[in-house]
Amino acid sequence: MGELSDTERLLRFALAPVEPPRALGERVERGLTLVAGAAAEELADWELKAMRDPRNWMRPVAAVAVGGAAAGALVLVRARAHHRARPGGLKALDRGARDVARGLRRRFER
Amino acid sequence: MEKVGDTAELDAEFTALYRAHLRDVYSYAYYRIGNHHDAEDLTEQTFLQAWRHFERARSEANGRPLRPWLIRIAHNLAANYYRDRARRPQTGLEDAAVVSTPHETEQLVEGREELRDVLEGVAALPDDRREALIMRFALGMDNREIARALGRSEGATKVLLHRAIKQLEGALAARG
Numbered sequence: 001m002g003e004l005s006d007t008e009r010l011l012r013f014a015l016a017p018v019e020p021p022r023a024l025g026e027r028v029e030r031g032l033t034l035v036a037g038a039a040a041e042e043l044a045d046w047e048l049k050a051m052r053d054p055r056n057w058m059r060p061v062a063a064v065a066v067g068g069a070a071a072g073a074l075v076l077v078r079a080r081a082h083h084r085a086r087p088g089g090l091k092a093l094d095r096g097a098r099d100v101a102r103g104l105r106r107r108f109e110r
Numbered sequence: 111m112e113k114v115g116d117t118a119e120l121d122a123e124f125t126a127l128y129r130a131h132l133r134d135v136y137s138y139a140y141y142r143i144g145n146h147h148d149a150e151d152l153t154e155q156t157f158l159q160a161w162r163h164f165e166r167a168r169s170e171a172n173g174r175p176l177r178p179w180l181i182r183i184a185h186n187l188a189a190n191y192y193r194d195r196a197r198r199p200q201t202g203l204e205d206a207a208v209v210s211t212p213h214e215t216e217q218l219v220e221g222r223e224e225l226r227d228v229l230e231g232v233a234a235l236p237d238d239r240r241e242a243l244i245m246r247f248a249l250g251m252d253n254r255e256i257a258r259a260l261g262r263s264e265g266a267t268k269v270l271l272h273r274a275i276k277q278l279e280g281a282l283a284a285r286g
Contacts, residue, residue, distance in 0.1 A: 007228075008247075015230040015247040020136035024150050026158050028128070035158055093116045 123165050128157055131177055134249045135184050141244045142188045144233065152191065156184040178258035181249070185241060185259060231281045239274035246271060 004012070135156050139149035160167075160183055167179050232240055238260065245251040245259060257267040 005275070005279075007275055007282065009223065010228045010282075011232070011243060011275075011278070013249040014225045015141055015232070015244060017133055017137045017248055017250075018140045018149075020132055020153065021150070024153060025132060027150070028154050029134070031154055032159050035161060063231055075227075091196070101114065 120165060120168070123168065124161060127160075127164075127176055127180070129166055132157075134177060134230070136182055137248045138181055138184050138244055139188065141232075141248050142184070142241070143191065144176060148191070152187055154281065155187050156180065159183050162186075174258075175255065177251070178255045181245060181251075181259040182261070189237075227282060227285055229280070231278045231285075234281065235274055235277060238270060239277065242270045243274050245280070 132153070136149060136153045139152040139156070143149050143152060155267060160180055167176060171179065232243055235243070241260065245256045251259070253254055253264050253271070254265050256271070258262045260267065260270075262270070
């Protein structure tokens with residue numbers, strides 16, 4: 001970019017970056033954690049519904065999926081307990097729940 | 111096959127993206143909408159939506175920066191905000207830069223008026239021109255990033271910025 005015109009200098013000053021309020025960061029992290037948790041619960045519901053469909057019983061992976069669901073529930077509980085212990089952390093993006101979700105998806109898609 | 115630890119890596123990358131660009135998204139939202147309250151809502155919604163699509167965006171980005179993608183999400187949400195509520199950006203910005211910068215009293219009054227004229231001029235521009243200026247001056251994005259955020263070519267973006275500045279200059283000159 002070449003030399004700035006007067007208008008560009010004014011624009012740079014007038015449109016200075018705005019610092020977000022501290023509370024906003026916490027609010028966004030809380031929202032992300034909730035959404036991640038809701039996604040994991042939705043997947044768990046979907047998995048239970050899938051198991052009610054007899055067509056899925058014929059699939060050789062069904063037994064593995066049932067085991068996976070049980071293990072998944074444990075991890076989900078662990079993830080929630082972990083989240084409760086450390087509220088507000090984006091790191092607590094329900095990592096365990098997402099791992100379970102992905103694992104279940106893979107098993108069903110096989 | 112998925113790599114071991116890919117989820118952890120994904121979360122870590124999203125965390126880094128969020129931390130690096132919270133101010134960018136908030137600044138964009140604030141100058142786009144004109145008040146802190148709605149800018150906070152827009153910022154939150156932007157990151158929630160970004161999280162939902164992050165895995166795909168990351169794979170499609172091929173290592174390119176994700177800031178334009180984030181700002182594009184904010185841009186789309188802001189467009190919905192105006193469409194749903196039939197609003198225009200507010201010109202009475204609670205302009206942090208004007209208020210927080212120390213000046214002598216006379217300069218302050220003069221400077222405030224000048225900057226207020228600029229902000230009102232920006233708010234009166236057509237949407238695409240206003241957005242391009244916000245991305246360039248509030249976020250410091252280059253032509254390539256702005257082009258990606260707006261879904262235009264770099265050439266078209268350069269022209270857009272040029273015209274935006276010229277139109278603003280004309281409007282400021284007309285005010286005297």
